[in-house]
Amino acid sequence: MLARLFDGAARLVPGEAARLLPQARIGGPMPWVIAIMVALTVISAAAALALDNVAENARAEIAGGITVQVVEGAPGERARQTQAALAVLEADPRVTEVRQVPQEELSQLLEPWLGAGTLEDEALATPSLIDAQLDNEVTAPVLRDLRAKLEPIAPAAQVDAQANWLGPVFDAMRSLKLLALGLVALLALTAAAAVWLAARTALGSNGDTIEVIHHLGGTDGQIAAIFQRSVGIDAFIGGIAGLLLGLAAVMLLGAQFAALGSGLVAGGGLSLGDWGLLLAVPLIALVLAMITARATVLAALRRKL
């Protein structure tokens, strides 16, 4: 496709004729518009990729996890049902790992809310917890089956998939990722609109030159190639500037998030492929700008004789 895009340019503009249109270059707005669009696209795309990585890592970590809470007030009965549930889970072929969460760990979990030493107080009944890891994703039928197995021997046991707890977090992340992708699409549309507007303006202000080229036997493709080349150079300059700006912002933000040290955020690092995708943004912008310029010019020329 790129070869086809440049085909007309190669025929008409081997050198001097490339200057058929006056070039504003850095002085004109187009490289700067494209630079800003590319920078914002790189930042938005990086945000979308980072959120996707966070969600993926978290999901992979808890995909097969279930938690069994034995909510029983009487300590003896609670201990009995807990042991019974542990036995059922250990015997289940789908369960790869199971452990009762130790009392000390529970105390540490609850300490921020209930204060130190609360669990030693017999008056405050706290459920016992079992963590289990299944060999596959925890689906609704699997949960139903486990609940059915535990019901007769541990009626106080409540079985939940760990993924369910983080469901709202994943939903929020998915929304943010879609928002970032939406922004990327909007920025691409805006960039295309800016190129369309610039090409239309250039067509208007170079109408006489275009007419002359037509009268000398120039084809629409040759004329479109002149504009395409001009927009392509602007997009290249703007794309590189925007990429550098965007990458600097992404690295700065990445360093700040990494300094937070949070487990969830730590999973949001960008992979080599992600960086490759970000590096491709200016190239995509270049192709998009050239296609838009060509389509705009050809559509306008089609209305002339």
Added chain:
Amino acid sequence: MGTGAGSIVEFDNVGLRYGTDREVLSDVSFTLYPGSFYFLTGASGAGKTSMLKLLYCAQRPSRGVVRMFGNDMITLPRHRLPDVRRRIGVVFQDFRLVPHLSAFDNIALPLRIAGMSEREITKPVADMLEWVGLDHRADAHPATLSGGEQQRVAIARAVIARPEILVADEPTGNVDPEMAVKLLRLFEALNRLGTTVVVATHDVHLLRKVPDSLIMRLDKGRLSDPTGALRYPPRREREAN
């Protein structure tokens, strides 16, 4: 009318109107043959420029038939127009030089559009610049050229690709009499090489300077034939025989 064998342009009952205005050309019929030299005369507003626009494919007629190089110009698809236009050289009344290009590049433009390489272009363009006396202004841009110099660049651009038809709208309007004669000699030289030349002018003195020329006169959009240019063979050949 309009079925002449070997003709390169045929107009048959052609009318042209812009929008819904009255016709600026009406019932125009003639045939142009290869190697002929025509003057198109008429008062201002007679329709000379409109007729030239039909000849260099800037307009399609509102009615009638226009055939150029065997193509029906009413039905010819738009994408095939460039091929027809490359066989026509045009000298515009207002020159229409590309303002951002030097005299050299303006003259080279038809050759570049035709796909010639830079190596093939350099010598003919330099020769042409020398011929029109502008070799010392090759790098000058149109804004820095006088009216006469611009006109010479426009003429050089129109003839550089050796067109089969040369259409010129008042080509000597901005040059001194000496240069006007020189330019007419260039047109004659091209004509001798087989190019059909159509020069629109209201300068009656110019007509006498090309004795073998034929004259088409436009009056209020209608064509008259004082030299028998519209019949074939032209009157002088009929008389000679």
